[in-house]
Each structure stands twice: as structure tokens, then as C-alpha cells.
Amino acid sequence: MAALKEKRTCGQRCEDFGRFVWNSDNGTLFGRTPEKWVYISLYYVAFYVVMTGLFCLAIWTLMYTLDPYTPDYQDRLPSPGVMVWPDKYDEEHIVITYNSSDKVSVSKMSSCLHNFLGQYNDTLQKDCDHNCTKGKYFMQHNFLPGTHTKESCSFSVSQLGNCSGLHDPTFGYNCDMPCVIIKMNRIINYLPSKNNTQDIQVNCTVLEGEENVKKIEYFPENALMDRSYFPYYGKLAQPNYLNPLVAVRISLTGKRSAKFQCRVVADKITYENIHDPYEGKVVFTLQNLHVPSSPSSVHHHSSTL
Ligand SMILES: *[C@@H]1O[C@H](CO)[C@@H](O)[C@H](O)[C@H]1NC(C)=O
Numbered sequence: 252m253a254a255l256k257e258k259r260t261c262g263q264r265c266e267d268f269g270r271f272v273w274n275s276d277n278g279t280l281f282g283r284t285p286e287k288w289v290y291i292s293l294y295y296v297a298f299y300v301v302m303t304g305l306f307c308l309a310i311w312t313l314m315y316t317l318d319p320y321t322p323d324y325q326d327r328l329p330s331p332g333v334m335v336w337p338d339k340y341d342e343e344h345i346v347i348t349y350n351s352s353d354k355v356s357v358s359k360m361s362s363c364l365h366n367f368l369g370q371y372n373d374t375l376q377k378d379c380d381h382n383c384t385k386g387k388y389f390m391q392h393n394f395l396p397g398t399h400t401k402e403s404c405s406f407s408v409s410q411l412g413n414c415s416g417l418h419d420p421t422f423g424y425n426c427d428m429p430c431v432i433i434k435m436n437r438i439i440n441y442l443p444s445k446n447n448t449q450d451i452q453v454n455c456t457v458l459e460g461e462e463n464v465k466k467i468e469y470f471p472e473n474a475l476m477d478r479s480y481f482p483y484y485g486k487l488a489q490p491n492y493l494n495p496l497v498a499v500r501i502s503l504t505g506k507r508s509a510k511f512q513c514r515v516v517a518d519k520i521t522y523e524n525i526h527d528p529y530e531g532k533v534v535f536t537l538q539n540l541h542v543p544s545s546p547s548s549v550h551h552h553s554s555t556l
């Protein structure tokens with residue numbers, strides 16, 4: 252029987268197909284009566300209408316329950332990322348290279364810092380100067396009267412002392428004392444420490460090339476990020492909020508190259524997440540390409556001959 256079937260001619264097959272499309276004997280179209288097709292179509296239309304309705308309802312409920320002043324969702328206990336300026340971000344590793352005797356290189360580094368610090372301009376910050384009590388978390392449970400905003404403590408560039416760019420517009424990139432600026436990312440409603448007494452402090456350590464580092468200085472003093480800048484209540488509630496900064500002035504010597512790790516230290520800030528190398532810390536290499544010829548480098552050259 253199977254062999255017989257395979258031997259059917261093409262014409263017969265076309266005929267079969269034609270009968271499948273429209274079978275006049277029992278009045279079916281593609282195997283179903285037109286009436287059945289209408290029912291099936293109605294069923295699917297109804298099905299998709301209900302599905303769309305459910306989807307819209309879900310989205311609407313979600314949007315309705317979202318408060319624009321609080322974070323949408325937080326998938327884990329958050330710990331903020333840390334960044335360094337000037338931001339010469341390579342693929343994996345941050346390398347801040349400059350040539351202290353090359354005017355173009357020096358102005359590239361300093362204009363990057365001037366741009367970044369523009370928003371911290373003293374005159375701008377004086378306008379939104381509020382009465383912040385230093386050393387205490389600035390908890391604001393209510394909005395300011397008649398508004399939907401909360402106060403933000405000002406941070407002006409002069410707090411960065413010798414790394415403010417006010418006295419030395421090159422930020423030390425014309426010599427061996429460059430400044431880098433450490434910033435911690437914002438997380439809404441986040442307090443970096445359990446305690447209102449524990450300091451939030453930047454601590455930079457030398458990972459490689461210790462012999463090339465003469466001194467590390469911090470601005471503001473004690474490398475503190477004052478607690479009055481926390482918590483952050485979000486862009487809507489605090490449109491004028493600025494992250495507190497800590498500037499680090501590094502005095503290089505010898506080969507003028509070293510690798511650093513700068514951590515923001517507080518009991519709730521974690522920094523050993525292998526999936527996020529920028530969590531709680533930033534690692535970077537700082538290098539001045541201009542190394543003055545010194546007896547040691549002469550010795551090095553002669554020894555390779
Ligand atoms: C640094 O800049 C000076 C002046 O432009 C130049 O002579 C020197 O070759 C540069 N050094 C390096 C390592 O690029």
C-alpha cells in the first residue's frame with residue numbers, strides 16, 4: 252500500500268491538495284468548516300485581548316506602586332563603586348600616564364580635572380550653602396516646606412586644598428606631585444557605616460613600586476568623606492546633591508611609576524567582590540613618563556651594555 256501511495260502522480264497530489272484547501276463534499280476549508288474557523292479566530296482574538304489586558308494591568312500596577320523618590324529595586328545589599336579622576340580608563344586597568352615636561356600632556360590632565368571640578372565651583376556652591384552639621388548623617392524624613400525637595404550639603408572645590416586647582420592650576424602634573432580625585436558613587440538611602448560615629452575615610456596603599464612613592468597626602472584633612480553628605484535621597488529629592496570628594500596628592504620619585512589601591516573605608520563598604528573590581532575601591536597606575544636622568548638610571552644603562 253505504501254509503495255502504491257508513493258507512486259501517485261504529481262497531478263493526483265495537486266488534486267489532493269486542492270481538496271484539502273476546499274473540500275466541496277463536506278464544505279471544509281483547510282480541513283475545517285468556515286464556521287469552525289470563525290470560532291477559532293474568535294477564540295484567539297479573545298485570548299490575545301485577555302493576555303494584553305493582563306500585561307497592561309501588571310505594568311500599570313508596577314508603575315502605580317513605584318515611588319519616584321525611592322529606588323525601584325535593589326537586587327542585593329549594595330556597596331558603592333569608587334572612581335578616580337583624571338579618568339583615563341583603559342580596558343581593564345586604569346593607567347594615568349603623563350609627561351610632566353610636555354605642556355600638552357600637562358594641560359590635558361589638568362583640563363580633565365578642571366572640567367570635573369567645575370560643578371564644585373565655590374561661587375556656585377555658596378548659593379546652595381545649607382546649614383549642615385558636620386560629622387552627622389543628615390537624615391531628612393520630610394521634604395522642605397512647600398517643596399518636594401530636600402537639602403543637600405555643599406562641597407566646594409576649596410575643600411580640596413592644594414589639589415583644588417585654585418593655587419596650582421596644573422594640579423601638580425607639571426612636576427612629580429600629581430593629584431588624583433577619588434569619588435564614591437551614589438546609592439539612594441545608603442549609609443556607609445552602621446554607626447554615626449564611624450568615619451568614612453579614603454585610604455590609598457601602594458601595590459607596586461613602593462620605592463617610587465615619596466609621600467601620599469589627602470585633602471580634605473584626614474581623607475574624610477563627611478557623614479553629612481549621606482544619605483543621598485535621589486535626583487528628584489536632591490537636585491543639587493554633589494558627591495563628597497577626596498583628593499590624593501602623590502609625590503613620585505625614582506622611576507616615577509607606581510600602582511595604587513584607594514579604598515573608601517567604612518564598616519558597610521565591601522571591597523573584595525571579584526565580579527566588581529570597582530566596588531569599594533579603585534586600582535590604578537600612575538606614571539610620569541618624564542624621568543630625569545639620575546645616577547641610578549645611568550648605572551642601569553651601563554649595566555645593560
Ligand atoms: C616628554 O616631553 C618632552 C617635551 O615635550 C619630550 O622631549 C620627551 O621626549 C617626552 N618624554 C616621553 C617619555 O614621552
Ligand SMILES: *[C@@H]1O[C@H](CO)[C@@H](O)[C@H](O)[C@H]1NC(C)=O
Nearest residue numbers: 369372373374375408416417
Ligand atoms: C566659578 O564660577 C564663577 C561664575 O560662574 C566664575 O567666575 C569663576 O571663574 C569660576 N571659578 C572657577 C575656579 O572655575
Ligand SMILES: *[C@@H]1O[C@H](CO)[C@@H](O)[C@H](O)[C@H]1NC(C)=O
Nearest residue numbers: 380381382383384385387402
Ligand atoms: C543652623 O543650625 C543651627 C543649629 O542647628 C541653628 O541654630 C541655626 O539657626 C541654623 N541657621 C540657619 C541659617 O538655618
Ligand SMILES: *[C@@H]1O[C@H](CO)[C@@H](O)[C@H](O)[C@H]1NC(C)=O
Nearest residue numbers: 411412413414418468469470
Ligand atoms: C600647600 O602647598 C604649599 C606649598 O607646597 C604648602 O606650603 C602648604 O602647606 C600646603 N597646604 C596644605 C593644606 O597642605
Ligand SMILES: *[C@@H]1O[C@H](CO)[C@@H](O)[C@H](O)[C@H]1NC(C)=O
Nearest residue numbers: 444445446447448449450518
Ligand atoms: C559604634 O559606636 C559606639 C560608640 O558610640 C562604639 O562603642 C562602637 O564600637 C561602634 N560600633 C562600631 C561597629 O563601630
Ligand SMILES: *[C@@H]1O[C@H](CO)[C@@H](O)[C@H](O)[C@H]1NC(C)=O
Nearest residue numbers: 452453454455456474514516
Ligand atoms: C590604610 O590601610 C592599611 C592596610 O589596610 C593600614 O595598614 C593603614 O593603617 C590604613 N591607613 C589609614 C590612615 O587608615
